[in-house]
Amino acid sequence: MGISIGLVGLGRFGQAFADLFRVHPSVDRVMLCDREADRIQAIAGRPGWHETFDPKDQFTRFDDLLATDVDAVAVITQPWLHARQCVQAMEAGKHVYSAVPIVSLPDGDEILEWCGRLVEVSERTGQLYMLGETSYYRPETMFCRRKAREGAFGDFVYGEGEYFHDVDAVCSLREVREQRLSSQAGHEWLKIRERYRNEGIRSGPMHYPTHSVCGPVSVMNARAERVTAYGYSNRNGDPFFADDAFSNVVALFRMSNGAAVRICECREVAGSFHQPETFRLMGTRGTYAERCWKDNFRTAAGTAKPLQEQVLTDEEMRDPLPSEVALAFKRLQDPDAPEESDFSPKGHGGAHPYLVHEFVDSVLKIRTPAINVWEAARYMAMGVMAHKSALRDGETLEVPDFGDPSL
Numbered sequence: 001m002g003i004s005i006g007l008v009g010l011g012r013f014g015q016a017f018a019d020l021f022r023v024h025p026s027v028d029r030v031m032l033c034d035r036e037a038d039r040i041q042a043i044a045g046r047p048g049w050h051e052t053f054d055p056k057d058q059f060t061r062f063d064d065l066l067a068t069d070v071d072a073v074a075v076i077t078q079p080w081l082h083a084r085q086c087v088q089a090m091e092a093g094k095h096v097y098s099a100v101p102i103v104s105l106p107d108g109d110e111i112l113e114w115c116g117r118l119v120e121v122s123e124r125t126g127q128l129y130m131l132g133e134t135s136y137y138r139p140e141t142m143f144c145r146r147k148a149r150e151g152a153f154g155d156f157v158y159g160e161g162e163y164f165h166d167v168d169a170v171c172s173l174r175e176v177r178e179q180r181l182s183s184q185a186g187h188e189w190l191k192i193r194e195r196y197r198n199e200g201i202r203s204g205p206m207h208y209p210t211h212s213v214c215g216p217v218s219v220m221n222a223r224a225e226r227v228t229a230y231g232y233s234n235r236n237g238d239p240f241f242a243d244d245a246f247s248n249v250v251a252l253f254r255m256s257n258g259a260a261v262r263i264c265e266c267r268e269v270a271g272s273f274h275q276p277e278t279f280r281l282m283g284t285r286g287t288y289a290e291r292c293w294k295d296n297f298r299t300a301a302g303t304a305k306p307l308q309e310q311v312l313t314d315e316e317m318r319d320p321l322p323s324e325v326a327l328a329f330k331r332l333q334d335p336d337a338p339e340e341s342d343f344s345p346k347g348h349g350g351a352h353p354y355l356v357h358e359f360v361d362s363v364l365k366i367r368t369p370a371i372n373v374w375e376a377a378r379y380m381a382m383g384v385m386a387h388k389s390a391l392r393d394g395e396t397l398e399v400p401d402f403g404d405p406s407l
Contacts, residue, residue: 009077079104131376134348143317154285209383215279231390
């Protein structure tokens, strides 16, 4: 017997996940919820939905969805709504999956308050929380976590994580903002944003740090202790950055394992040196960067061997999905695909199918998911304190922590 799940927020990103949840072998029932009914109809009219979707399982009010017996909800609404809706769902007895980030607000103290509240509610209610950070399931992140578990890095020494997403890149941040603001929720946000403007509170890219910090943090299994950061403020009067203190921020963190990690979050930059969203990690024995693994095989002083380099493909780096899950996703992409053919996952480096499976499987087995609430809070705390440090011209600040999984 599988689980039931309600998808909340059926905009462009929510639409990308709907079919993956529907075809997962452990999902028996999918409910759809969006304030704009035409979005529900657009998904319900897709091929295959008439076979499994019950018209009574559609809602334009979040409260009505939570009043049902649905097991879990996937919150893929506007970022400023994520935390409050996840809290509401857990209080109603539902497990939750949240799109990134935990919450998007100009005030870093509010972000930290929401992190603490999410941890408290999850611990008190016993409901699971998972953050849908795509970088966690990029091929290189999966590969490096395997190497870390093997001890192949040795002691971690240094790491880098970065997200270079220029405002006018192919995936235009201007267009994304315009689409969000054109909706009902977007109109509400415009009114709320005025309060922050009147109080002089300004945000920045480090308030959305999950793409850049996820790789180093999840591989090293370490938390940030201190941070020093510097910011670059827009200089050409671009209205996109009118509410931001910085368009680019670079931060250096001292981690709990003794390593130093440099993080870049940049929204006004002409491209990147390599991949715009990536990380690098250096250890006393092994190093990973740009699809290349290097190993000196050192286990003690004087035991190093000639350095070996291995250039890797995505297929070599990915973890396998369970065969029945991979087959379901493969048939979704190509109904006529032979059963023995390979499955090539799509979406943010192939992360989308992995995120869906991890959440469904954790709910089915009632186990702590990857990117759980404690891990997610660590990502956000790093960004919040980096932003604060940049506002103070590089003052070194302590990074708060919210503990470890208790479920």
